[in-house]
Amino acid sequence: MYRYDEFDREFVDARVAQFSDQVRRRLSGELTEDQFKPLRLMNGLYLQLHAYMLRVAIPYGTLNSRQMRKLAEIARKYDRGYGHFTTRQNVQFNWPRLDETPAILNELAEVEMHAIQTSGNCIRNVTADHFAGAAADEIADPRVYAEILRQWSSLHPEFSFLPRKFKIAITGAPHDRAAVQVHDIGLQLVRNEAGETGFTVFVGGGLGRTPMIGRKVRDFLPEADLLAYSEAILRVYNLYGRRDNKYKARIKILVHETGIEELKADIEREFEAIRHGILTLPKEEVDRIEAYFAAPEFAAPGDEALFDAALETVPGFANFAARNLNAHRQAGYVSVTISLKPIGGAPGDATAEQMEVVADLAARYGHDEIRVSHEQNLVLPHVRKADVPAIYKVLAENGLAEANAGLVTDIIACPGMDYCALATARSIPVAQRISERFGASERQQQIGDLKIKISGCINACGHHHVGHIGILGVEKKGKEYYQITLGGSADESSSIGEIIGPGFSYEEVVDAVENLVDTYVNIRDGEGETFLETYRRVGETPFKEALYGTQ
Amino acid sequence: MKLVTANRLSDGEVVWLGAAGRWVETLFEARLLESREEEAAALAEADASVARQEVVEPYAIDVIREEGHLKPVRFREQIRAAGPTIRLDLGKQARRQESAA
Amino acid sequence: MADTIYRNGAFEADSWLKVADDEALPAEGQVLLSLERFLSIADENAEGLRVGVVLKAGERAQALEGRLEAVALIAIEFPKFSDGRGYSSARLLREKHGYQGELRAIGDVLLDQIPFMIRCGIDSFEVVNEPTRRALVEGHSVEVPVYLQPVGRADEVPLGTRPWARRHVAAQRVGQQAD
Structure with a gap:
């Protein structure tokens, strides 16, 4: 993991002092709410329906046990005993007081954490593959570059008041687990024929009101030019992105309205003017950062007979092993997904006690590493296969052993109208009801891979556009109403889901989803064909007929 | 019928404008506004309170009387008045249960 | 309000006369013109004058290329503090176009x-x-006071081994310039 040096420490401490001063000036009236709002957002502090909400950064979703324990402590001391892990690999506390946020930030700084740029019209937390450094199919570790970009973008003097928020994601493997094509900048690590590391660059992806898949602007950007090219993109966006309408202010709209070729020319012109300059990344420095992310010293594989025996004897373990383990590049090791989607639970929520359980497991069995996935689960990236049965036992005792990674109940949902000031409908209880409907283990296994994503408003924090089944909650004549999209996907074959037809009431929506799933099971070409594959093969007609009858 | 609501600056707590310009934490204590004039006067009081750094973003909401109790028209405002529908142990609804117990 | 201009660590009076596009130029003194007005007059018509130009948000710094020698002040407008276009304009003027004169922020200028x-x-x-x-x-x-990205300023030095990290050469008060 990256560790702070004296400058990083000084930086974060000074930022805490700066924000504390801003809070003081707000409370004394030197800053009006209009003036304070962008400042507090730039430090992750929202005012939601019931209270303030603090979003704490977990850079590229990586944290250690000490940091996780600190999150648990904050949940207990300043909040209501729980936290919510988000689709951008961060964590949110739903009940902090404004006048206590400086104290919270001081505590976070003790463990090298902060809330810098988790909101606001600036460059947000850079996200990466949650299996980075562990996945068997990885070309290079994306966290090295995510960390460099995180540093470069922190309190950037030129890019702190952009037209709108700006999100960067990086994947290090050909199988894209970081949804890079639906980010403002998406980076895919590649090697060229000479074996050099670089990036395929996508610009202008995003969800929200106008979902768009990113456009490729570079097949191969050399590693050394990462910052210069990013600065060129940001400068073009800062100068020319629309500021007259916040719903048209993301870079995707600039790409759309300017045309990708012209915009690409603008970026390249800006890039030419600054490349080979002070932003060039020296190889030695990339190597130095890379060393922080070196793989842990893996132990000998251990007795895998324990694992094999557990498959036979421990109830539920075979399902867990089938769904929640990911292939590791080290022989004898796996990555374990800890589901934060218990049947009927609020997606992404973890209690302080659960956070401590995960911290203990990471310290004991997982080389002290934890990841947050953009699917709102936790991951122990480096675990000996032989230790999985012991881990499973602890997880099961603490409501964390749901064997549903990637299944129909592994639902992404935004907080929705139960918490969020922008929401127009609830998301969490819809997720809970769907989860209960499909909760039986055999039924889930039989349905197979299926991603349901739910947003409580058009801003699409629940990524509904890229759900195999997407659900968007809106308000219609004072009632919650849910629109369903089908066929979305956020991996290397990204697509935006299509609206299937008129929406459903809060009461009807779960039946509608079940109807869609049953239709898929009936028409799929064998158990090996996933929902998405079936949809792509047969199109919307059978699903439409199932929901609305034949016209 | 309307009420004026806001969030308290120091802790974000949902409040409504009560009698004599005081902000109250429960909806039933709020001052009912029966006319446009009363609403305008209440919003002016609220703006003055904003200027004293007491609350942020005040606005008027519609309420109806149901079984003798005031109830916000919009579902969003009902949730603000109670707490998350998925966590009855949190928010104002939890305090009501505690005080009833 | 008498002294509205903060420069070199102190407030001073604004010594620049704003001349509207339809007003005649005075014979001498310091005049602040719109970009359009400035571009419409030849340098010789401004003899005896020190000329400043207002760059409104959305106007391109590039428009001044080739004429920067004739400009003693560029006032970059921030119509709202949350409109960040002026930051890019300022960097382009300094780092790409090599502008050496006074660069002023006008509009909604706030402490943070x-x-x-x-x-x-x-x-x-x-x-x-x-x-x-x-x-x-x-x-x-x-x-x-620790910066994590290099900008083209002579008074910032690299920090540690990271070439993108910077610190001011000397601890300075806000608004003071090291030269």
Whole structure:
């Protein structure tokens, strides 16, 4: 993991002092709410329906046990005993007081954490593959570059008041687990024929009101030019992105309205003017950062007979092993997904006690590493296969052993109208009801891979556009109403889901989803064909007929 | 019928404008506004309170009387008045249960 | 309000005369013109004058290319503090076009944005917001003094081994320039 040096420490401490001063000036009236709002957002502090909400950064979703324990402590001391892990690999506390946020930030700084740029019209937390450094199919570790970009973008003097928020994601493997094509900048690590590391660059992806898949602007950007090219993109966006309408202010709209070729020319012109300059990344420095992310010293594989025996004897373990383990590049090791989607639970929520359980497991069995996935689960990236049965036992005792990674109940949902000031409908209880409907283990296994994503408003924090089944909650004549999209996907074959037809009431929506799933099971070409594959093969007609009858 | 609501600056707590310009934490204590004039006067009081750094973003909401109790028209405002529908142990609804117990 | 311009660590009177597009140019003195007006007059018509130009948000710094020698002040407008176009304009003027004269922020200039403006090359500020004026007079600094990205300023030095990390050559008060 990256560790702070004296400058990083000084930086974060000074930022805490700066924000504390801003809070003081707000409370004394030197800053009006209009003036304070962008400042507090730039430090992750929202005012939601019931209270303030603090979003704490977990850079590229990586944290250690000490940091996780600190999150648990904050949940207990300043909040209501729980936290919510988000689709951008961060964590949110739903009940902090404004006048206590400086104290919270001081505590976070003790463990090298902060809330810098988790909101606001600036460059947000850079996200990466949650299996980075562990996945068997990885070309290079994306966290090295995510960390460099995180540093470069922190309190950037030129890019702190952009037209709108700006999100960067990086994947290090050909199988894209970081949804890079639906980010403002998406980076895919590649090697060229000479074996050099670089990036395929996508610009202008995003969800929200106008979902768009990113456009490729570079097949191969050399590693050394990462910052210069990013600065060129940001400068073009800062100068020319629309500021007259916040719903048209993301870079995707600039790409759309300017045309990708012209915009690409603008970026390249800006890039030419600054490349080979002070932003060039020296190889030695990339190597130095890379060393922080070196793989842990893996132990000998251990007795895998324990694992094999557990498959036979421990109830539920075979399902867990089938769904929640990911292939590791080290022989004898796996990555374990800890589901934060218990049947009927609020997606992404973890209690302080659960956070401590995960911290203990990471310290004991997982080389002290934890990841947050953009699917709102936790991951122990480096675990000996032989230790999985012991881990499973602890997880099961603490409501964390749901064997549903990637299944129909592994639902992404935004907080929705139960918490969020922008929401127009609830998301969490819809997720809970769907989860209960499909909760039986055999039924889930039989349905197979299926991603349901739910947003409580058009801003699409629940990524509904890229759900195999997407659900968007809106308000219609004072009632919650849910629109369903089908066929979305956020991996290397990204697509935006299509609206299937008129929406459903809060009461009807779960039946509608079940109807869609049953239709898929009936028409799929064998158990090996996933929902998405079936949809792509047969199109919307059978699903439409199932929901609305034949016209 | 309307009420004026806001969030308290120091802790974000949902409040409504009560009698004599005081902000109250429960909806039933709020001052009912029966006319446009009363609403305008209440919003002016609220703006003055904003200027004293007491609350942020005040606005008027519609309420109806149901079984003798005031109830916000919009579902969003009902949730603000109670707490998350998925966590009855949190928010104002939890305090009501505690005080009833 | 008498002294509205904050420069070199103190407030001073604005010595620039704003001349509207339809007003005649005076014979001498310091005049602040719109970009359009400035581009429409030849340098010889401004003889005897020191000329400043207002660059509104959305106007391109590039438009001044080739004429920068004739300009003694560029006033970059921030129509709202949350409109960040001026930061890019400032950096382009300093780092790409090599502008050496005074670069002023005008409009909605507030305390928390001034450190960013300085790093982008702005060296004077028209400040009307009272709390900001008070804080500047009192020397109340809110800056984070470690920077994690290089900008083209001569008074910042690399920090440690990371070439993108920077610190000011000497601890300075907000608004003071090292030269």
